[in-house]
Amino acid sequence: MKKATIALLGDPVLREKSRPVTAFHKKLHALIDTMKFTLINGEDGAALAAPQISVSKRIVVINYCGEYHEMVNPEILESSGEQNDIEGCLSLPGLSGTVRRAETVRVRFRDRHGKERTIERSGRMAICIQHEMDHLDGVLYIDRMDDDDFVYNDEKGTKIAVGDLLRISPRRQD
Numbered sequence: 001m002k003k004a005t006i007a008l009l010g011d012p013v014l015r016e017k018s019r020p021v022t023a024f025h026k027k028l029h030a031l032i033d034t035m036k037f038t039l040i041n042g043e044d045g046a047a048l049a050a051p052q053i054s055v056s057k058r059i060v061v062i063n064y065c066g067e068y069h070e071m072v073n074p075e076i077l078e079s080s081g082e083q084n085d086i087e088g089c090l091s092l093p094g095l096s097g098t099v100r101r102a103e104t105v106r107v108r109f110r111d112r113h114g115k116e117r118t119i120e121r122s123g124r125m126a127i128c129i130q131h132e133m134d135h136l137d138g139v140l141y142i143d144r145m146d147d148d149d150f151v152y153n154d155e156k157g158t159k160i161a162v163g164d165l166l167r168i169s170p171r172r173q174d
């Protein structure tokens with residue numbers, strides 16, 4: 001199997017609203033397997049949404065906190081509380097920024113066979129789920145920051161204003 005190429009900030013696919021999955025057959029399984037392979041063999045990413053490999057469909061794979069999930073057509077049923085923590089994204093390599101999210105989310109999704117499941121998670125896993133689901137609506141974590149906030153590249157010891165990144169790839173307007 002080959003790793004898929006990760007779409008980077010500025011690629012219009014990251015700003016599209018993804019379409020729901022309607023068929024749970026071989027083609028879907030092959031796509032999820034490619035996502036899983038790309039995630040597990042990639043640079044310490046926690047999760048991957050299909051738009052990040054240029055497929056505008058509502059699919060997320062998560063390999064984080066000792067858990068592995070494949071979520072097709074995920075929906076947040078309920079969210080509560082608040083937390084602020086640092087996030088990064090495979091589509092904005094090397095960068096991280098602090099984002100406000102719900103502390104707990106209950107999410108319903110289908111597995112690769114179409115079977116419905118519901119899970120509830122808090123803390124870092126809840127951040128991960130919300131971050132990935134945002135990708136399905138063309139939303140990036142920097143969209144949830146203020147334009148005059150900064151993202152940091154710890155390796156290079158540099159910082160970039162969020163507004164400068166958003167000039168490369170503006171927020172969706174809907």
Ligand SMILES: [Zn+2]
Pocket residue numbers: 088089090091131132135
């Ligand atoms: Zn991301």
